[in-house]
Amino acid sequence: MKTETELIDRILKGEWRNFAILVDKYEAKVFNYVNYLMNNREDAEEMVQDTFIKAYRSLSQFRGEASFSTWLIRIAHRNCLTHFRKKVPMKVSLDSVTDEKAGSNASLPSKHLDVNDRQQVLSRALVKLKPDERSAVTLFYYQELSLQEICDVTDLTLSNVKILLHRSRKKLLDILKEMGVKQSTL
Known part of the structure; x- marks a missing residue:
């Protein structure tokens, strides 16, 4: 099993399919966090996709100062706050x-x-x-x-x-x- 650092290095060198390994590892954690904030499954799923897209696009900015999962949650957190700032009414069951x-x-x-x-x-x-x-x-x-x-x-x-x-x-x-x-x- 490759370490996260090795995976990230390979992804940055153009082996983009390795990103799926990171998605598989952290998708549930990111979804659980976002779902508690959004309180709507469809919005949460969309936010998770957006989080991973942003993470992929900015992967070169990951410095390893925090864990990769913390970095991902930070991206998800900022996405959610941006969503709430747009004053989209929260959906309640x-x-x-x-x-x-x-x-x-x-x-x-x-x-x-x-x-x-x-x-x-x-x-x-x-x-x-x-x-x-x-x-x-x-x-x-x-x-x-x-x-x-x-x-x-x-x-x-x-x-x-x-x-x-x-x-x-x-x-x-x-x-x-x-x-x-x-x-x-x-």
Whole structure:
């Protein structure tokens, strides 16, 4: 198996088919991150394609200062922020809107939630965060990036990342409370 550095060198020398190996390795990770931000599968798939196209076109700019996956997530992150800046309305599942209008307690059991229910509740709550807040939470908890890697992706300082994560967690907890979810339920 070739290392990422060897693959990148070969791609830059014109062996572009090696890029498929990198796509296969990181496509799921990039999709998961983008899907949490976009909250729409079709938009997320399009954003992933755009991310890999941009990565391929700018591969010569990859210096290896961060890991290749962090570099890819950074490209995806910037694509998503650009998308949100264009003020494209975020698409929300009709099911989640219906559940909330029916009453938050009607859709959520008062006892402990199973894993799938937790995922759905957290996804609905994440949609209500601002894109930068959602991104910080997603990068830290779902992508399991370190604080320094989040700094690399977002171009924020370490203290700003810590503050953003703290505020995002607090806001997420408030949103969950509004939805009728108790902390012990999660």
